[in-house]
Amino acid sequence: MEQSGNERLNELAQFLQTRRARISPEQAGLPNRGRRRTPGLRRGEVALLSGISVDWYTWLEQARNIQVSAQVLENIARALQLDSNERKHLFLLALQQLPADLAPAESAISPSLQRFLDLQGTSPTMVMDQRLNIVAWNRVASLIYGDYEGMSARERNSVWRTFTSPYIRELLQDTWETHARHRLAQxxxxxxxxxGDPWWMAFIEELNQASEEFRTWWPEHDVLNGPEGVKINYHPAVGRITFHQISFFVSDAPHLTVTINIPSTDDDTISKLNALLLT
Incomplete structure (x- = not known):
């Protein structure tokens, strides 16, 4: 195994040991059978509470390179009474990925983040949740991509709008398919x-009914994360405008993604956007 892998497993082992040491049998709902040489739960008790074998849990604390499922990690997280940040840390160390939360995370943004959006000036900036719903935006984003304030929740879903909105097709013109495939892969x-989550299953079925392209491309299983790079729009009032995209997660709300469309300096995009903002 590469050194980085060993370091990760050692970190996982030490993390489990420290979390185990801080919980008493009484806190875990177990009887206290007298004085202990070390504080906290024993490995066997964590294994019992997690519904796994003692050997299996012991191997984790010995930094062995074993395959562990998300369900086992969920059981261990409950047994060790991990908070949300500790649970995420556990999954990243063990699986190198975040846990999948069945309940959608809160999509409201902070006033500071909204102010950040508003200060982007001529850069259309939006915030999307994990379902690719647009949950926040600045004024120039609405002037280019549509009146988000007046849209329904379904219309603010960027996948739904990409595949069903004539305005978006006209805005993107010959770049629509590239954009649509990128959005679908995200x-x-x-x-x-x-x-398997009911919201996702129902939404996918509705899009299957609403869009022939979605119905054709969804079975291809393309996956992708990240911004689109250069983005060209054809706005009905100001014509062709060009952007370079960057995206990042919100540090205190990692289920939210901020995307900034930075106007190109190679053409007159900025002057067109300034004119649009004056309308």
Missing amino acids: FRANYGKFA
Whole structure:
């Protein structure tokens, strides 16, 4: 195993040991059978509470390279009474991925983040949740992509709108298919965290009914994360405008992604956007 893998497993082992040491049998709902040489739960008790064998749990604390399922990690997280940050840390160390939360995370953004969006000026900036719903935006984003404030929740879903909105097709013109495939691949990557969830299943079925392209491309299983790079739009009022995209997760809300469309300096995009903002 590579050194980085060994370091990760050692970190996992030490993390489990420290979390185990801080919980008493009484806190875990177990009888206290007298004085202990070391504080906290024994390995066998954690294994019992997690519904796994003592050997299996011991191997984790010995930094052995074993395969562990998400369900086992969930059981261990409950047994060790991990908070949300500790649970995420456990999954990243053990599986190198975040846990999939069945309940959708809170999509409200902080006033500070909204102010950040508003300060982007001529850069259309949006915040999306894991379902690719647009949950926040700045004024120039609404002027280009549509009146988000007046849209229904379904219309604010960027996948739904990409595949069903004539305005978006006209805005993107010959780049629509590239954009649509990219957006679909982002949606597919997120779906992997929630496969089988009723909201996702119903939404996918509705899109299958609403869009022939979605129905054709969904079975291809393309997955992708990240921004689109250069993005070209054809706005009905100002014509062709060009952007370079960057995206990042919100540090205190990692289920939210901020995407900033930075106007190109190679054409007159900025002057067009300034004119649009004056309308």
